[in-house]
Every structure is written in structure tokens, then in C-alpha cells.
Amino acid sequence: MASVLAWIDHDAKARERTLRILSLFQEKESRDELGLGSVRDSFADKLFPGTSTIQTRLRYMLFVPWIYHSLEEKRLPADRFAIQADSMERELLQPLMNSDDQAGVFGKTAGKKLKRLPSSVYWAGLGAWGIRLTPFSQEEYHRRIDDTYRRRTALKVLEKDAKTRGDDIDVELRRATQSWHRSLPEPPDHFPQNAEFALSRQEAEFIKDRIRASCPNSLLSSLILHGKPADVYAPWEHPDYGSFSDHHKELLTHARLFSEVMHGASLSYNIQLARIIKRNQLVSEHEERFDGWIKSLPLEEIRSWSTSRLWELTMGHGHVIKPSTRTFIEQWINQTRVSAKNLLSNTTAMSLVKKREMTLKGPRSRFRNRRALEQRGGYSGVGRLVYRWPNVKVFLNDLYQGMKQEEKC
Structure with missing residues (x-):
């Protein structure tokens, strides 16, 4: 029987959380066989808020608000709004594919x-980033668009009456009718063609102003003030690290150590599975990776x-880290501290990883489900956690290239 994930459509926040869970299955850095995602995402959201590993x-x-704003300007009704937005987003594909820069095209x-x-x-x-002002989920925004139009019409009447009286309209009342930031730049002519x-x-x-205003204490906000982006593997390798704030240095230190130590647990997991199916070449490859991990630890x-x-x-601040997750991580750290080089012969450490995956996956555990084991490619979470840094690097470079453009009069 196929697995099904469903939810009761009670409120926007619940829906956003569910969509986020669904999106994790597609993210490159989210092969989370050992349930480390809550800690990983907590670090990533503090360092680089608003980003994800499936953004390109x-x-x-800007493309997204331009499309929606244009439909709002036409007062397209709710029964056609989502359909037309979908069509316009798909229209982006061909011009982007015809351009000289095709990297990251959806x-x-x-x-x-x-x-x-x-x-x-x-x-x-x-x-x-404060570009989207509507508080609703995307689907709810689509459904409520007619109500948005009605509130804007009512606001115009209030504004006219207030002007007659010499009064001002409450700022929050006006903001409640806005879906997108009022300073959103105009799209280029003939967009999206x-x-x-x-x-x-x-x-x-x-975009720079929006990030600085909405996420002022983030490393992302700090990095947009720097010059040319750094092409390094991880954020803690940034050449300007020395000038980072103490808070950012502390976050990066803990993020780096978490990445380093839990990488060994992921390698142990891959080695154990490769041994079960007796893929000797794969076992040797993973064991070589493990030896390299030990040397660099x-x-x-x-x-x-x-x-x-x-x-x-990492705990709180919108992220729930379960006690079982915390216990597993602390136990693995303790095993590593005692004798990292003996982790592959340490039955307690090996069992710790095995039991963790079995608890998380239940009957779909690759330790107990032969079919699930044989369907895997042999590599699960073998890369170190770098907290969306590859995507952030692209964003910073895009921003840098834009800042170099001549300002139009």
C-alpha cells in the first residue's frame, strides 16, 4: 500500500508546515535518514532565513510577485486566479531556456x-524577506483574492472620506489590503516573455534592503554588505570570517562541529547497509570515506x-527538536569523544545508528525491509551539512552582479 500524507485544512500556518515537510523530500541536503533535519534547519534558518535547498x-x-501583482492589477477573480498564475509561471520556462544563463531554470x-x-x-x-505581505498560505491567498479586491474598494471610499475631513488613514488598515511590498520594482517590459x-x-x-530590514541579525544580511562572493565549500570557510560578529562566529562554530561529528554517523549507516547486502566495493568506498573523516575530525x-x-x-525559535533526537545526537557525540577511530568496531555505536534509523522508519527501515534496502542507491546523506550554503552562494553572486549594473536614471 502506498504511503499517504494528509492534513486537515484548518489554518494557514498548519498548511505551510505541511508543505514544508513535503518539500523536504525533494531537497538535496535532506536525505535525513537519522532524523537530524530539525537541528540542521534551525541552524540554516538562523544563518540564512528565507532560503531553502530547492530554491535556485x-x-x-521577483518573478513570483510580478506575476501575482499583474493579476491583481487586472482584478482577476478567484475562480481564474490560480489557473492564470500557473500558466504565467510556466511561460517563464521558454524565455529562460532561450537566455544565455540557464542555470537553475525551474x-x-x-x-x-x-x-x-x-x-x-x-x-x-x-x-x-518582507516582499510578500499577505499572511496567508499560497492556496488561501488564491481563494481570498476576491475579498482582497473588496477590501481595497472599501479602503478607497474611506480614503476619499478621510481626505475630505483632512484625516489620515491608519497605516495598518492600508497595509492589510496589500499583498506585496509597495516598493516592489516594476517588471521589465513584455514580462514574462x-x-x-x-x-x-x-x-x-x-532585495538587499528587504533582507536587511527583515533579517537584520542574520549572517545573510551581513554577507550582502560584503563585496564579491566567496566560492568556498562551507560558510565557516568564508575569507571574511574574521570580521563576522561574535554571534555569527558562535553559530558557525556549533554548526561546523555538528556537521563534522554527525557526518560520521551517516557514514556508519551507509557502511552497515553496504555490509548487509555484501557490496564489497561500496563497503570499501564508504570505509575509505570514514578513514578520511577520522583523519580530519x-x-x-x-x-x-x-x-x-x-x-x-537550536531549540525553540520555531523549531522542535524531539527529546529522542537530542538523546541520539548526544550519545553519538559521546561515543565519538571516547574513541572515534574505533566506531566501526564499537557495537554500541553501530547499534545506536541502526536503532535510530529503525525507530524513525519503522517497517520501511532498510535494516529490516530488504526491498527498501535494495532500492536505495547506496549513498544516503554522505555529504557534510553546509546549511544551504551552495544555494546562498548563488543568491549572493546574483545580487553582486546586479549591484554592479549601471543605475538607470
């Missing part, structure tokens, strides 16, 4: 048959690492 290019942060492989549109991928980020990823100077300035730092501070930095 920065200008989609639908590059699937074409207009793509199942997930950019708007659903960028919706949360648009809200986090001439869409491309290059930002204009005005567009880059707008900052063991002294890990032994003096304050895990209590790790939880202070």
Missing part, C-alpha cells in the same frame, strides 16, 4: 509538465564542545 536563482523572488528537465512551480518554493522566503536571471541595479537594491574541539549551548542555540 534570486530573481524568482522545469529545465520536465518542461511545462513540472509538478512544483517556483511560487510554492519561494512563498515562505518571500514572506521571510523576456524573462532572464540578471538583476537590474534597482532590483538588487530592493577536530577531536579536541569536539571533546570540549558545549552541547548544552548547542541546544540553547
Whole structure:
């Protein structure tokens, strides 16, 4: 029987959480066989709010509101609104594929048959950066658009009456009728037929201002003030690390150590599964990776690492880290501290990883379900956690290129 994930459509927040869970199954960095995602995402959201690993290019942060704003300007009714928005998003594909820069095009492989549109991928980020003002989920926004039009009509009447009396309209009342930031730049002529990823100077300035205003304490906000982006593997390798704030340095230190130590648990998981199906070449490959991990492991730092501070930095703030997750992580850290080089012969450490996956996956556990084991490609979460940094690098480069453009008079 196929697995089904469903939810009762009570409120926008619940729906957004469910859509986020669904999106995780598609994210490159989310092969979360050992249930580390809550800690990973907590770090990523603090460092780079509004981003995700399935976002591709920065200008989609403008493509989406441009499309919706144009439909609002036409007062397209709710029964046609979502359909027309869907059509316009798919129209982005061809001009982007005809441009010189095709990296990160949604639908590059699937074409207009793509199942997930950019708007659903960028919706949360648009809200986090204050570009999207409507508080509703995407579907609820579609459904409520007629009500939005009515409230705007009513506001015009109030504004006219207030002007007659010499009064001002309450700012919050006006804001409640707005779906998108009032300073959103105008789209280029003939959009979306001439869409491309290059930002204009005005567009880059707008996005920069939105990030700084909405996420002022984030590393993302700090990095947009720097010059040319750094092409490094992880954010803690950034050449300007020395000038980062103490808060950002602390976050990155804990994020780095968490990435380093839990990488060993992921490698142990892959080795154990490869041994079960007796794929000797795969076993050797993973064991070689494990040896490399041992050699590069900052063991002294890990032994003096304050895990209590790790939880202070990651728990709460919109992220729920279950007690079982915390226990597993602490037990693995302790096993690593005792003797990292013996983890593959340490039955307690090996069993810890095995039991964790079995608890999370139940009957679909690859340790107890032969079919699930044989269907896997042999690599699950073998990359170190870098907290969406590859996507952030692309965004920073897009922004930098836009800031270099000549400002139009």
C-alpha cells in the first residue's frame, strides 16, 4: 500500500508546515535518514532565513510577485486566479531556456509538465524577506483574492472620506489590503516573455534592503554588505570570517562541529547497509570515506564542545527538536569523544545508528525491509551539512552582479 500524507485544512500556518515537510523530500541536503533535519534547519534558518535547498536563482523572488501583482492589477477573480498564475509561471520556462544563463531554470528537465512551480518554493522566503505581505498560505491567498479586491474598494471610499475631513488613514488598515511590498520594482517590459536571471541595479537594491530590514541579525544580511562572493565549500570557510560578529562566529562554530561529528554517523549507516547486502566495493568506498573523516575530525574541539549551548542555540525559535533526537545526537557525540577511530568496531555505536534509523522508519527501515534496502542507491546523506550554503552562494553572486549594473536614471 502506498504511503499517504494528509492534513486537515484548518489554518494557514498548519498548511505551510505541511508543505514544508513535503518539500523536504525533494531537497538535496535532506536525505535525513537519522532524523537530524530539525537541528540542521534551525541552524540554516538562523544563518540564512528565507532560503531553502530547492530554491535556485534570486530573481524568482521577483518573478513570483510580478506575476501575482499583474493579476491583481487586472482584478482577476478567484475562480481564474490560480489557473492564470500557473500558466504565467510556466511561460517563464521558454524565455529562460532561450537566455544565455540557464542555470537553475525551474522545469529545465520536465518542461511545462513540472509538478512544483517556483511560487510554492519561494512563498515562505518571500514572506521571510518582507516582499510578500499577505499572511496567508499560497492556496488561501488564491481563494481570498476576491475579498482582497473588496477590501481595497472599501479602503478607497474611506480614503476619499478621510481626505475630505483632512484625516489620515491608519497605516495598518492600508497595509492589510496589500499583498506585496509597495516598493516592489516594476517588471521589465513584455514580462514574462523576456524573462532572464540578471538583476537590474534597482532590483538588487530592493532585495538587499528587504533582507536587511527583515533579517537584520542574520549572517545573510551581513554577507550582502560584503563585496564579491566567496566560492568556498562551507560558510565557516568564508575569507571574511574574521570580521563576522561574535554571534555569527558562535553559530558557525556549533554548526561546523555538528556537521563534522554527525557526518560520521551517516557514514556508519551507509557502511552497515553496504555490509548487509555484501557490496564489497561500496563497503570499501564508504570505509575509505570514514578513514578520511577520522583523519580530519577536530577531536579536541569536539571533546570540549558545549552541547548544552548547542541546544540553547537550536531549540525553540520555531523549531522542535524531539527529546529522542537530542538523546541520539548526544550519545553519538559521546561515543565519538571516547574513541572515534574505533566506531566501526564499537557495537554500541553501530547499534545506536541502526536503532535510530529503525525507530524513525519503522517497517520501511532498510535494516529490516530488504526491498527498501535494495532500492536505495547506496549513498544516503554522505555529504557534510553546509546549511544551504551552495544555494546562498548563488543568491549572493546574483545580487553582486546586479549591484554592479549601471543605475538607470
